[in-house]
Amino acid sequence: GLALFLAQAGTQAGSQLVDVVSRHGVSLCVAAILIMATPLIVGALVARYCLKIGMLETAGGICGAMTSTPGLGAATSLSDSSLPATSYAAVYPIALVLVTALTPLLLLLMGS
Numbered sequence: 034g035l036a037l038f039l040a041q042a043g044t045q046a047g048s049q050l051v052d053v054v055s056r057h058g059v060s061l062c063v064a065a066i067l068i069m070a071t072p073l074i075v076g077a078l079v080a081r082y083c084l085k086i087g088m089l090e091t092a093g094g095i096c097g098a099m100t101s102t103p104g105l106g107a108a109t110s111l112s113d114s115s116l117p118a119t120s121y122a123a124v125y126p127i128a129l130v131l132v133t134a135l136t137p138l139l140l141l142l143m144g145s
Contacts, residue, residue, distance in 0.1 A: 039122030073099070084137030100132065 036058065054061070073095060081092040089112055096104035108117040 067087050087116065088116055089116040090120040093120035094124045097121040098128045100125060 076095050076098065077091055080086040080094060081088065086094070089108070092108040095103060096102075096108055096117070101131060105117060105121045108121075109115075
């Protein structure tokens, strides 16, 4: 059921993809990069310089906050330490609950 839903949603969105990218391609890509990179950079700087958290813990915490398991894999592959996984495990459940709980609020604020 889920696969069929995703296939149908992708087919509907794909029909408009070329039009949207041709009209807003560069600005859409720049906006996406800024939206994704800003919290990542701010979080890393605050953790590293204000809170004095080590780089491995910061990497794991940011991966957990972004609910990015592949990011955790990259962070742990660069070190023999378990610190990234430990900080990921501490942050991930909180981030997952907040994303789930705050999505309806975001929709309400956007007027949908």
